[in-house]
Amino acid sequence: MVVEGSSSTVWGTVQGVQRGATVSFGEATTSSHALKKKAAKTTTTALGSGFRHKVFARISGQLGRVSLGRGASLSIGAGIGFGSNDGGLQFDLQEFVDSGKPSAFSAEAPMKVLILYKTTGGGHKASAQALKDAFELNYGRNLEVTMLDVLPLCAPPFNKSDMYYDFMVKHPFLWRGAFAWSSTKWGERVGFAWYKVGLVDNLKKLFLQTSPDLVVSVHPLLQVPSLAALKALRVQQHEPRRIPFATVVTDYTTCHATWFDKGVDKCFVPTVETREFGERRGLTSSQLVMHGLPIRPAFSMLSSNKSRLRQRLGIxxxxxxxxxxxxxxxxxxxxxxxxxxxxxxxxxxxxxxxxxxxxxxxxxxxxxxxxxxxxxxxxxxxxxxxxxxxxxxxxxxxxxxxxxxxxxxxxxxxxxxxxxxxxxxxxxxxxxxxxxxxxxxxxxxxxxxxxxxxxxxxxxxxxxxxxGRPEATFQIVDDLVALIKDTKWEPFKSGIMAKDLSSKFAVTS
CATH class of the missing domain: 3.40.50.2000 (Glycogen Phosphorylase B;)
Structure with a gap:
């Protein structure tokens, strides 16, 4: 019988059982005669022997309380399966090898980073671009970084907020009133109740389609709807896998209250003033990280010869x-x-x-x-x-x-x-x-x-x-990559995988 479900560490949908090599976890031995040479070679290359044995050892421990009868089968991931054949567990990589698709375990599978911004003013997009450039400079093909303007995902009238923002900035009394009202608890609740309509559902669909390993916000109005969408997605999919969320504050001293949400994994702030604001909003010292404001990586590689630079620029x-x-x-x-x-x-x-x-x-x-x-x-x-x-x-x-x-x-x-x-x-x-x-x-x-x-x-x-903090962008990016890696192993560290495999994958003979 085939069981359908999902797992956080081994990505993909549960497939049918692929018959192949028999694996005896109790004695930590593998009957390799059923493995094709190609599969065996790819297993060693993609997973690494040490990593593979650790994963199998962990999963065998999780499955210790699950009874597998004769003829029962359990398959997790794209072509990676565990099943029963005359009482033994099965493991087959043939579909995994031949599919040509990147695996979560393969070095060829890039981590996906989604950076969200809104085009209200030019600063938010500039910060998003700075982070993207630093990701690509430091990590190259190991990361797939996407910038997304959330404005089109908003419901009316918020999908035109760039026009309203430009108008209010040119009439300061309007902007001061809007800023002050939305910074109050009542204004924040009422405003977001309206603002979230449609946006949360659209963000949830976006996260489902893109399946990011990390979501980063560089705009004050994206914390609440993004966290709500991530929570709804996780509940909907019944997954232990959690997509981490980080905020990169792009205001220097005076901030809007909505920059700071206690549900974020990390909140990067540029100055002592913004860090203190975050603390007043209830964020912990482990959530708040101060490196500086993200600026273009070119500012960390400046020419020291001003005279020669002026000559080149024609001045x-x-x-x-x-x-x-x-x-x-x-x-x-x-x-x-x-x-x-x-x-x-x-x-x-x-x-x-x-x-x-x-x-x-x-x-x-x-x-x-x-x-x-x-x-x-x-x-x-x-x-x-x-x-x-x-x-x-x-x-x-x-x-x-x-x-x-x-x-x-x-x-x-x-x-x-x-x-x-x-x-x-x-x-x-x-x-x-x-x-x-x-x-x-x-x-x-x-x-x-x-x-x-x-x-x-x-x-x-x-x-x-x-x-000056020209290195701040690279420090933020390094911390964000570390956040992805830490979050990937959360289900194992916290024991969620044990509950997930034993309760959600109901195996019957």
């Missing part, structure tokens, strides 16, 4: 260089600030690099102007790490990603704008740590930056380098 080598960044959409008083700096630079003492992002209108406006200084106007660039490394200081809004990247490059930071609530706390953090200042007045911004060039820039640069 003047011996001038004080100010980089102005307006964010992906060219936010902030970029043009006014550029004009104020140009008016104050004397005798060609400085040059200005302006990166406008996707703001084509700003690019055209700046290019039409006549400048007394050397002004380089750029749109969206993919080599931001090189432009930062070639500069002496940066003028930007208080986005956490840009701050983290600037620190990795040792750039003093002049902040000139911020998004209310989540970026507001970044301003005092930068000032208190002695790595920058803030003003939204272009003339004051220009005066402050010129004062840095006259004295104090070197000291600020040293402090910035001390706070």
């Amino acid at each position: 003047k080598r011996g001038l004080n260089t100010v980089l102005i960044v307006g964010g992906g959409d060219g936010m902030g008083p970029v043009e006014e600030t550029c004009v104020a700096l140009d008016n104050r630079f004397e005798g060609g003492e400085g040059q200005i690099i302006v990166i406008c992002g996707r703001n084509k209108k700003l690019v055209k406006s700046l290019q039409k102007r006549k400048w007394s200084s050397n002004v380089v106007v750029l749109g969206f660039v993919s080599n931001m790490h090189e432009w930062m490394s070639a500069s002496d200081c940066i003028i930007t809004k208080a986005g956490p990603g840009t701050i983290a990247e600037s620190l990795a490059c040792g750039l003093p930071i002049m902040l000139n704008n911020f998004i209310p609530c989540q970026e507001a706390g970044n301003i005092p953090w930068v000032i208190d740590n002695g790595v920058g200042d803030y003003s939204n007045e272009p003339d004051e911004v220009a005066s402050t930056v010129l004062a840095w060039f006259r004295g104090g820039l070197r000291k600020m640069r040293k402090k910035a380098l001390g706070l």
